Amino acid sequence: MIGVPFGKPCIICEKRQGETILVQAIESGSGPGWGLYACPSPCAQEYAGRSYAPSWLQEDLRQLGLWPPTN
Numbered sequence: 001m002i003g004v005p006f007g008k009p010c011i012i013c014e015k016r017q018g019e020t021i022l023v024q025a026i027e028s029g030s031g032p033g034w035g036l037y038a039c040p041s042p043c044a045q046e047y048a049g050r051s052y053a054p055s056w057l058q059e060d061l062r063q064l065g066l067w068p069p070t071n
């Protein structure tokens with residue numbers, strides 16, 4: 001589920017500062033779903049710790065070397 005689209009604003013800090021990764025995928029019954037994006041660090045790391053974060057997000061961050069958070 002790792003995506004690296006350019007120009008997607010971060011849902012946490014709302015900045016467009018380069019790469020963001022998919023942190024939440026919203027399924028749509030008809031047609032393509034859509035997603036929420038955040039900076040890999042620290043925003044996505046913070047999001048992954050939330051109770052409603054998808055289970056695959058921590059695995060995506062682990063593959064990027066960003067999970068578990070070091071601080």
Ligand SMILES: [Zn+2]
Nearest residue numbers: 010013039043
């Ligand atoms: Zn951010």
